[in-house]
Amino acid sequence: xxxxxxxxxxxxxxxxxxxxxxxxxxxxxxxxxxxxxxxxxxxxxxxxxxxxxxxxxxxxxxxxxxxxxxxxxxxxxxxxxxxxxxxxxxxxxxxxxxxxxxxxxxxxxxxxxxxxxxxxxxxxxxxxxxxxxxxxxxxxxxxxxxxxxxxxxxxxxxxxxxxxxxxxxxxxxxxxxxxxxxxxxxxxxxxxxxxxxxxxxxxxxxxxxxxxxxxxxxxxxxxxxxxxxxxxxxxxxxxxxxxxxxxxxxxxxxxxxxxxxxxxxxxxxxxxxxxxxxxxxxxxxxxxxxxxxxxxxxxxxxxxxxxxxxxxxxxxxxxxxxxxxxxxxxxxxxxxxxxxxxxxxxxxxxxxxxxxxxxxxxxxxxxxxxxxxxxxxxxxxxxxxxxxxxxxxxxxxxxxxxxxxxxxxxxxxxxxxxxxxxxxxxxxxxxxxxxxxxxxxxxxxxxxxxxxxxxxxxxxxxxxxxxxxxxxxxxxxxxxxxxxxxxxxxxxxxxxxxxxxxxxxxxxxxxxxxxxxxxxxxxxxxxxxxxxxxxxxxxxxxxxxxxxxxxxxx
Numbered sequence: 415x416x417x418x419x420x421x422x423x424x425x426x427x428x429x430x431x432x433x434x435x436x437x438x439x440x441x442x443x444x445x446x447x448x449x450x451x452x453x454x455x456x457x458x459x460x461x462x463x464x465x466x467x468x469x470x471x472x473x474x475x476x477x478x479x480x481x482x483x484x485x486x487x488x489x490x491x492x493x494x495x496x497x498x499x500x501x502x503x504x505x506x507x508x509x510x511x512x513x514x515x516x517x518x519x520x521x522x523x524x525x526x527x528x529x530x531x532x533x534x535x536x537x538x539x540x541x542x543x544x545x546x547x548x549x550x551x552x553x554x555x556x557x558x559x560x561x562x563x564x565x566x567x568x569x570x571x572x573x574x575x576x577x578x579x580x581x582x583x584x585x586x587x588x589x590x591x592x593x594x595x596x597x598x599x600x601x602x603x604x605x606x607x608x609x610x611x612x613x614x615x616x617x618x619x620x621x622x623x624x625x626x627x628x629x630x631x632x633x634x635x636x637x638x639x640x641x642x643x644x645x646x647x648x649x650x651x652x653x654x655x656x657x658x659x660x661x662x663x664x665x666x667x668x669x670x671x672x673x674x675x676x677x678x679x680x681x682x683x684x685x686x687x688x689x690x691x692x693x694x695x696x697x698x699x700x701x702x703x704x705x706x707x708x709x710x711x712x713x714x715x716x717x718x719x720x721x722x723x724x725x726x727x728x729x730x731x732x733x734x735x736x737x738x739x740x741x742x743x744x745x746x747x748x749x750x751x752x753x754x755x756x757x758x759x760x761x762x763x764x765x766x767x768x769x770x771x772x773x774x775x776x777x778x779x780x781x782x783x784x785x786x787x788x789x790x791x792x793x794x795x796x797x798x799x800x801x802x803x804x805x806x807x808x809x810x811x812x813x814x815x816x817x818x819x820x821x822x823x824x825x826x827x828x829x830x831x832x833x834x835x836x837x838x839x840x841x842x843x844x845x846x847x848x849x850x851x852x853x854x855x856x857x858x859x860x861x862x863x864x865x866x867x868x869x870x871x872x873x874x875x876x877x878x879x880x881x882x883x884x885x886x887x888x889x890x891x892x893x894x895x896x897x898x899x900x901x902x903x904x905x906x907x908x909x910x911x912x913x914x915x916x917x918x919x920x921x922x923x924x925x926x927x928x929x930x931x932x933x934x935x936x937x938x939x940x941x942x943x944x945x946x947x948x949x950x951x952x953x954x955x956x957x958x959x960x961x962x963x964x965x966x967x968x
């Protein structure tokens with residue numbers, strides 16, 4: 415039996431449960447092909463094994479349900495969902511192996527501790543349960559979900575490899591490294607300065623086209639057919655369901671408070687009044703409920719598609735005709751385009767790329783305006799156009815390529831010249847003036863910066879840090895390549911971190927370093943168990959475990 419929950423765990427899980435409380439969850443069935451394949455034909459061996467033990471169908475169903483709870487209103491790709499289901503099965507097995515059980519008393523104490531309004535002290539459990547029921551989650555399922563989150567926290571506590579003691583000297587070194595400033599100067603070499611000098615001869619353009627003919631091929635295009643289950647058709651039903659929800663206004667106010675007033679703005683970018691923001695949240699929630707209702711109908715439609723043999727894309731027309739639903743047909747489009755009528759679908763290209771004669775239509779795809787099922791009706795092969803039809807495009811590409819190469823050649827020549835000149839004692843500023851180049855003094859930069867106001871757009875922050883922090887004052891970097899050419903960086907000065915900052919940051923950095931080591935140890939252990947369990951062999955292509963856990967829906 416696991417002992418009482420440690421204080422730091424309670425603080426962490428307060429954040430977790432608050433995230434669960436304010437989530438708007440749109441429910442859909444698990445991805446049908448992934449779910450069916452994992453359930454197998456009925457024989458235990460069809461589902462594979464974990465540590466040599468056959469995987470049970472009931473375990474797969476329970477894991478799939480938890481994955482959907484975690485996903486919330488996010489659409490999950492089939493391969494991702496399959497992996498997450500297996501990850502849940504791995505956690506189930508580890509709970510059994512380590513005898514990790516969260517008792518009802520522990521769960522109750524935890525709920526009483528974290529499911530309280532921090533301002534009034536009111537217990538929010540009953541409200542949360544009622545809210546979950548409106549989303550199709552029973553009280554028992556919700557309790558089991560929270561119980562598993564606690565169990566995984568206990569698992570982490572049991573197996574986590576203790577981090578080695580971080581000494582004050584190590585923490586101090588990290589603070590100094592992260593906060594040391596560099597003062598540098600950049601000399602830019604832009605392709606636009608060399609465009610006028612590019613010689614455009616017919617022979618050069620012809621060779622350029624021949625060597626890069628693949629870049630000018632017209633890509634394969636697709637004509638897709640689809641059915642849409644519009645959310646607007648179910649707004650009245652969704653409104654009626656939302657109207658019955660207890661304390662919806664207080665819940666929406668909680669979301670408003672969590673996001674902050676600045677998150678809600680009108681078309682002109684001005685902050686909305688609180689009442690207007692609450693009204694918008696309510697509209698969004700009603701719309702999400704309408705999408706969920708449309709999703710249920712789409713799932714029924716999808717199941718009917720699976721009953722027709724042989725499986726072809728035209729089955730979409732057959733089922734739609736029986737149900738009195740109009741099938742829409744797109745104009746030809748390439749795989750990376752969003753065709754008219756399907757603009758709201760994210761990741762459509764990935765969905766279509768997985769289709770083949772055996773699986774000719776997508777699973778239901780949720781979007782803000784409804785749910786879609788899409789099939790590829792026709793593929794139009796790619797073609798290579800005659801040179802004359804793309805001459806202007808070839809000329810533009812040739813000029814751009816040659817001017818970019820000229821800029822980088824000039825930058826490399828300057829680097830060589832600067833290296834020799836600085837070694838002989840010549841001042842960098844004098845060299846720049848002599849070469850009639852423009853130098854730009856960059857803003858101060860530290861290793862921990864993710865954004866530097868005033869940094870020229872041609873200069874990449876990470877590339878500058880990689881180059882400049884390896885220099886000593888008075889040295890020059892190699893040519894750093896950029897989209898428009900490149901640049902050379904001269905380091906003028908390194909400024910040590912202020913002593914008062916170092917002293918103030920040491921405790922914080924010490925804690926962060928220990929936590930990083932602990933997380934890395936737990937993650938490495940999970941990856942080892944992922945391989946040892948045999949679950950990795952059930953996935954294709956093979957994959958590392960990645961992020962595992964009972965993270966709540968966002």
